[in-house]
Amino acid sequence: MSGPRPDAGIASLWRDTSDQAFDLPCLRGDAQADVVIIGGGYTGLAAAHRLAQRGMAPLVVDANPIGWGASGRNGGVVSAKFRLAFPVIAQRHGIEVARRMHRLALRSVDEVASLVEEYGLADARFIRCGNLRCAHTERAFGYLTEEAQWMRRELGDDSLRLLSAGEVAEETGSRAFTGGVLSHGVGTLHPLNYVRGLARGLTQRHGTIVFELTPVTGIRREADGVRVVTAQGEIRARQVIMATNAYSDLTPASAMIRSRLVPFRSSIIATEVLPAALQQSLLVNARSYGETRRMMRWFRKVDGRFMFGGRGAFGKRDSKAAFTALRRAMVAMFPDLAGVAITHRWSGHVAMTMDALPHVGRFDDRLSYAAGYNGAGVAMSTLLGGLAADFAAGESPDVALLEASRLKAVPLYPLREVAVRLVAGWYQFLDAIGR
Ligand SMILES: Cc1cc2nc3c(=O)[nH]c(=O)nc-3n(C[C@H](O)[C@H](O)[C@H](O)COP(=O)(O)OP(=O)(O)OC[C@H]3O[C@@H](n4cnc5c(N)ncnc54)[C@H](O)[C@@H]3O)c2cc1C
Missing domain, CATH: 3.50.50.60 (FAD/NAD(P)-binding domain)
Known part of the structure; x- marks a missing residue:
């Protein structure tokens, strides 16, 4: 080259x-x-x-x-899942196949932990801080609740806990959600x-x-x-x-x-280091967070900054408009971030099948x-x-x-x-x- x-x-x-x-x-x-x-x-x-x-x-x-x-x-979110939900897998292919898929998903996170340990990658900052999936409507919370109950009953997955709207607001600092499901065992890293x-x-x-x-x-x-x-x-x-x-x-x-x-652009924005008051009120448990919209957005805190990700621009080039839309979505969910400057914007391709x-x-x-x-x-x-x-x-x-x-x-x-x-x-x- x-x-x-x-x-x-x-x-x-x-x-x-x-x-x-x-x-x-x-x-x-x-x-x-x-x-x-x-x-x-x-x-x-x-x-x-x-x-x-x-x-x-x-x-x-x-x-x-x-x-x-x-x-x-x-985004450095280490999850144990597929885009296809486990109940859908069970519906289409039977419960035994869903169980095998679930074992693979759990194993994937253990595999990260094992490589991090084997090569002494403290800098990768892998922690099992858990993930909170936040429902954007009552209907979505209903689905999340059913799914969590199904996971516990059919797959013996007891890592999931339902959180009320109040609990989600307290943890995230956002009143935009109707409830959520917390999964333990998964985490974040510095990609x-x-x-x-x-x-x-x-x-x-x-x-x-x-x-x-x-x-x-x-x-x-x-x-x-x-x-x-x-x-x-x-x-x-x-x-x-x-x-x-x-x-x-x-x-x-x-x-x-x-x-x-099918390549699909995914974009991320990160803010300046948050003022102390916001550090204490937003994402207080510093997990990874996602929501239930089809065009899902996710967020986490990194070194005191707020990171927010979602769909990026279509086509071969990045666009300012896509980052502006991402910021707008972030402020709609977290109005306290309206006056906080964005210092980093970047994107990359994910591969859909x-x-x-x-x-x-x-x-x-x-x-x-x-x-x-x-x-x-x-x-x-x-x-x-x-x-x-x-x-x-x-x-x-x-x-x-x-x-x-x-x-x-x-x-x-x-x-x-x-x-x-x-x-x-x-x-x-x-x-x-x-x-
Ligand atoms: C913005 C964004 C956010 C994401 N967030 C998350 C997240 O939070 N959690 C999560 O689980 N997943 C996330 N993903 C997905 C995740 O990053 C990818 O699934 C994963 O990194 C894929 O790794 P890979 O090694 O297969 O591919 P890559 O890391 O893309 O590596 C492919 C490599 O192939 C090389 N290459 C291509 N062609 C050639 C060639 N002809 N010769 C030599 N080299 C070649 C490229 O240079 C490239 O380095 C995200 C992806 C993006 C883009």
């Missing part, structure tokens, strides 16, 4: 608060590995960790600096420090196996393996893992993933992948990266509905952006009328 070094972690609050900055080399010339992993976010690095643990030789290449993708830009910490930990333990600024431009199959073509050389390997997720459009090498995902679930497994005898986290991928990509490595090593772990064959191509792919706008507009309309 020529020209200036792309900005690791973009102009986010994470970049300005990261204590893990370091450069990794770019791969020049030819190399050899058991498995080449394309993409150095959580998926790719978790896969490298698992392969190294198995005694295999992985090699990770990323087109950008580590943390440039969603793994360095996200950029987590991804950089993983890359550094792998490098310290296994030598130089993670390369930045090394775009893969092609993959050639050969009788005894694959040849992965990079900007400045070739890597010979037995297997490839595609870990490019929502950024699968950077080169044609990941076309088979790209055609199965046709069935609202991520998938992991094999494309063919040489190629495995994990992708499609539908905006909830911090913990899930950590788990599925490891499982993609197991598939690449020739195993077939139980992944319930996440199996690879269920990842369907997006129909009428060229029209996907129009479709995203239509669906988002319809969801916003339903949210606005409280349905």
Whole structure:
């Protein structure tokens, strides 16, 4: 790659608060590995960790600096869920499948905890502070209540507690909600420090196996393996893992993933450090918080600042209007923030799938992948990266509905952006009328 070094972690609050900055080399010339992993976010690095643990030789290449993708830009909310609710999974596929999916979701958070511990990533600031889901209408609170009761009864999940409107107001400092459900066990982290910490930990333990600024431009199959073509050389390997997720459009090498995902922009704003009085009245338990609208917004506090996220601009470019809309939504929920300045605005792409679930497994005898986290991928990509490595090593772990064959191509792919706008507009309309 020529020209200036792309900005690791973009102009986010994470970049300005990261204590893990370091450069990794770019791969020049030819190399050899058991498995080449394309993409150095959580998926790719978790896969490298698992392969190294198995005694295999992985090699990770990323087109950008580590943390440039969603793994360095996200909200840092560590959740144990899929976009598809567990009662819906049970309704469509039976209770046994819902139980297997629930176990995978819980395991994903444990996997984050285990990597943080194994590599001593105190800077990742992972804490199990819990998540509070806040209902925006009485009707939504009714659904939340039913869901929590169902989770307890059918899945034995006793980590959920119902909170009244008054309790939610006391905890959040907002009177916009009709009640909420608190889940314990889940948490938050510093996303950029987590991804950089993983890359550094792998490098310290296994030598130089993670390369930045090394775009893969092609993959050639050969009788005894694959040849992965990079900007400045070739890597010979037995297997490839595609870990490019929502950024699968950077080169044609990941076309088979790209055609199965719909990228959707997600945006975040962060305020200046809050005055002491607001620090004490807003989000007093410093958990992560989300709400029940279809076009969901979420919020948390980081180093005394208020962070608020939701849908971003449509299309290829960010827009001022999308950030203004996000701020308006934040002030509508938290009128006390009306006079507080916004210091950071950034966005990134999440990858949606046709069935609202991520998938992991094999494309063919040489190629495995994990992708499609539908905006909830911090913990899930950590788990599925490891499982993609197991598939690449020739195993077939139980992944319930996440199996690879269920990842369907997006129909009428060229029209996907129009479709995203239509669906988002319809969801916003339903949210606005409280349905
Ligand atoms: C703004 C935002 C907020 C989010 N908030 C949350 C949240 O709070 N909680 C949550 O659970 N999830 C959240 N997510 C989702 C989560 O961040 C992702 O699901 C997760 O980081 C995906 O990790 P990944 O490793 O699969 O992909 P990425 O981290 O995106 O990594 C993919 C990498 O592939 C590289 N690449 C692509 N093509 C090539 C190529 N040809 N050659 C070499 N490298 C290539 C890219 O450079 C990129 O670094 C959010 C996402 C965004 C964008």
